Amino acid sequence: MINGINWKDGSFIHVDDLHKSFGSNHVLRGVTFDVFEGETLVILGASGCGKSVLLKHIIALMYPDSGRVDYRGENIFEMLAPELNEVRKNFGMVFQGAALFDSMTVGENVGLPAFEHWGTRGEELSKLVEEKLTLVGLGGIAHLRPSEISGGMKKRVALARAIALDPDVILYDEPTTGLDPIMAEQINELIRDTQKELGATSIVVTHDLHSATFIGDRVALVVDGRVEFVGTTDELMSTEHEAVRNFIARGQANRDRPEPDFTVSF
Ligand SMILES: Nc1ncnc2c1ncn2[C@@H]1O[C@H](COP(=O)(O)OP(=O)(O)O)[C@@H](O)[C@H]1O
């Protein structure tokens, strides 16, 4: 935690006019929004619109061409490595496709952040791992390997790992993509329960409207590299805003079309 900093009123994370291009592909075209402490903000947008790229900027895994991300009033892109590492300890990330290490057991995957950041080991680490796995409904499976569990269980393990350091903010990238509808619903419920249990601020990236309205307090809709609309889930569903109506109409037409699940590794 960073103490003694006065951040903008109510704004916990402030994303301001982010631009990011890859060659001639201008992906983020002035993304601006706020995240309030304790809320679940969903970033909704079509496949390929830049949601994963945006999420990576929020913890400075990618740097923008211009713009800023303030965490508690401080621009993370201006931080030196030690300060950034401190800030990152407050963030837990559930990557698209879970991104577990296959050569390690489930328990080793979940325990890795605590081992690396705090030097936790032995009995203490086992206890922490079991506690986090139990929170996501997977007590007793620490000895298994990722190859021995289902896709839904992998997402749960990825969440257990993301909450291992008791983060202030949990970032989820497409938590339900690639899961069958029943498993997807279970993950949606788990995200909501985790939110209630831990009270962490959550930022969830998804292209799934149902998931967005189920788990979100507020939704930011990304269209053409900008946030076109921000509002509560009720406001999203009732607004006459054209981009929102179009997105909802298209979503209903494409409902069953799966999104390719490409995982970026670091
Ligand atoms: N590391 C990268 N290098 C080049 N282009 C990238 C990279 N990451 C993402 N992109 C491009 O940025 C665009 C947005 O990608 P992404 O954020 O993954 O979309 P979404 O998550 O909304 O489906 C895509 O056109 C993608 O090809």
Ligand SMILES: [Mg+2]
């Ligand atoms: Mg993505």
